[in-house]
Amino acid sequence: MIKKVIILANGIVLSQSSGFEAVFGQAGEFIDEVSQLYTVLKERAVDLILIPEIYPKISRGVVRRLRMKNPMADIWQIVWTDAVDESLLGIYDGTININDGPEQINKKIERILHQKSLLKKYGIVGRSEKMKIVAETIDRIAPTDISVLIIGPSGSGKELVSRAIHNYSSRSEGRFVAINCGALAEGVLESELFGHEKGAFTGSVARRVGLFVQADKGTIFLDEIGETKPDMQVKLLRVLEDGYFYPVGGDQPAHSDARVIAATNRDLSEAIRDGLFREDLYFRLGVVKIVLPSxxxxxxxxxxxxxxxxxxxxxxxxxxxxxxxxxxxxxxxxxxxx
Incomplete structure (x- = not known):
C-alpha cells in the first residue's frame, strides 16, 4: 500500500492536527511538498493521492496539474468536518473524514485500491464511481455461467465489458463470438446464429455452422438485441432454455453450450410495453444487468x-x-x- 498511496502532509498539517500521523501513518507514503509530489508522479504510477483540507494553497489548478501527471490516480480530500468547501466542489473523487479513525479509514482506502485494481484487471480506463461499480460487477459474475444483459448508449463500451466477462470466466479457452443483431435482416440473422443446411435457401450451396455452435463452450455476444423481431426472440428464448435449436432448413436439432451475453441501447421495458420485445426473453437474458453510463x-x-x-x-x-x-x-x- 505504501507505494500506491501518497499523503500530502507538511509541517503545517502535522502541527495543526496532532493525531494525523497516528491515523494515516500506516496508510501510505508521506510527502511534504506539492513540487515533490510532481516529481514522484513523473517517476512512478500512484493509485491514490490524499490531500488534507488544511494543506495550504491547494487550488483547482494544483489538482488539475496533479491529474495531468497521473490521470488514472484517485485524488481524495482528507476532511475534519462534513462541511463542503464550494470553491473546491467537484475536483476531488471523494472525501475521507479523519474522525472515522484508523480502522475505518484503512478499510476505505483498501476498497478504493481494490476498485482501482479491478479497473486495471478488466481494461477499463477511468476512475468514476459508476465504472468502479461496473468493474466490481464483472468481478462478481465473470466466474459464473449466468446470462448477462448490458445496457448502455452506443459507443459506451458494451463489447469491451462482454469480452472482459468472457476472458475471466471458466470459458476463456473457448471462442468469443460477437454479432450485431440490428445490422442484419431477420432471415440472414437466423442463418448466422443457427447455421443452415445445404439447399435451405437460394444460394446455400453448402452446409454452414452457425455462431451458436462456433461459440460452444465459449461465449456469444448478441449486440443490439432490442432490434430483433418477435419470431427471432422466440427462437433465442428456446436456446436460452435448453441450448437446442434448429439450423435453417434442418429437421434435426443442434445443441450449443454457449454463455449468452446480450446488449442493447434501447429501453427494453418500454419495448415490452409496446409489444416489441418479449418479457420472458428479457428476464432470461437479464439475470444480471450491467448499466453503462454515457x-x-x-x-x-x-x-x-x-x-x-x-x-x-x-x-x-x-x-x-x-x-x-x-x-x-x-x-x-x-x-x-x-
Whole structure:
C-alpha cells in the first residue's frame, strides 16, 4: 500500500492536527511538498493521492496539474468536518473524514485500491464511481455461467465489458463470438446464429455452422438485441432454455453450450410495453444487468481516456485551450467518438 498511496502532509498539517500521523501513518507514503509530489508522479504510477483540507494553497489548478501527471490516480480530500468547501466542489473523487479513525479509514482506502485494481484487471480506463461499480460487477459474475444483459448508449463500451466477462470466466479457452443483431435482416440473422443446411435457401450451396455452435463452450455476444423481431426472440428464448435449436432448413436439432451475453441501447421495458420485445426473453437474458453510463455521465473519465488514447497514438499532450474544449464537450458518441 505504501507505494500506491501518497499523503500530502507538511509541517503545517502535522502541527495543526496532532493525531494525523497516528491515523494515516500506516496508510501510505508521506510527502511534504506539492513540487515533490510532481516529481514522484513523473517517476512512478500512484493509485491514490490524499490531500488534507488544511494543506495550504491547494487550488483547482494544483489538482488539475496533479491529474495531468497521473490521470488514472484517485485524488481524495482528507476532511475534519462534513462541511463542503464550494470553491473546491467537484475536483476531488471523494472525501475521507479523519474522525472515522484508523480502522475505518484503512478499510476505505483498501476498497478504493481494490476498485482501482479491478479497473486495471478488466481494461477499463477511468476512475468514476459508476465504472468502479461496473468493474466490481464483472468481478462478481465473470466466474459464473449466468446470462448477462448490458445496457448502455452506443459507443459506451458494451463489447469491451462482454469480452472482459468472457476472458475471466471458466470459458476463456473457448471462442468469443460477437454479432450485431440490428445490422442484419431477420432471415440472414437466423442463418448466422443457427447455421443452415445445404439447399435451405437460394444460394446455400453448402452446409454452414452457425455462431451458436462456433461459440460452444465459449461465449456469444448478441449486440443490439432490442432490434430483433418477435419470431427471432422466440427462437433465442428456446436456446436460452435448453441450448437446442434448429439450423435453417434442418429437421434435426443442434445443441450449443454457449454463455449468452446480450446488449442493447434501447429501453427494453418500454419495448415490452409496446409489444416489441418479449418479457420472458428479457428476464432470461437479464439475470444480471450491467448499466453503462454515457461519457457525459462520467465526465471525470474523459481526461484518463484522452491521455490513454494520446499515449497509444504517441501524442505528447494537449494545449490548455484544446484540453478545455475536450473536457467541456458532451461527447454524444461516447468513448467511440472520443
Amino acid at each position: 461519457l457525459y455521465e462520467r465526465r471525470q473519465d474523459i481526461l484518463p481516456l484522452l491521455c490513454h488514447f494520446a499515449s497509444s497514438e504517441n501524442l505528447k499532450g494537449f494545449s490548455d485551450s484544446a484540453l478545455d474544449k475536450l473536457l467541456r464537450y458532451d461527447w454524444p458518441g461516447n468513448v467511440r467518438q472520443l
